[in-house]
Amino acid sequence: MKGTISIDQERCKGCELCVEFCPAKAIRLSDRLNGKGYFVAAFDDGKECTGCGTCAVMCPEVAIEVMKS
Numbered sequence: 001m002k003g004t005i006s007i008d009q010e011r012c013k014g015c016e017l018c019v020e021f022c023p024a025k026a027i028r029l030s031d032r033l034n035g036k037g038y039f040v041a042a043f044d045d046g047k048e049c050t051g052c053g054t055c056a057v058m059c060p061e062v063a064i065e066v067m068k069s
């Protein structure tokens with residue numbers, strides 16, 4: 001199973017829980033700041049998302065949507 005994720009940058013607070021818990025290590029903190037002044041999480045294009053959904057479950061801001069394919 002594969003997946004893709006979408007991160008709502010304005011909801012993200014840069015807590016890195018998604019980075020920490022993604023089993024594929026497919027999310028990293030980017031150098032982009034959102035409107036609240038947080039560095040936001042971003043998908044690492046070099047990695048493969050399995051669509052497991054862990055990141056979406058862990059995110060306290062409900063900022064991540066997972067699409068399975």
Ligand code: SF4
Binds near residue numbers: 066
């Ligand atoms: S769905 Fe799973 S593999 Fe994909 S980015 Fe989220 S935690 Fe990582």
Ligand code: SF4
Binds near residue numbers: 062
């Ligand atoms: S868990 Fe949510 S709030 Fe925290 S860095 Fe990831 S997307 Fe941002």
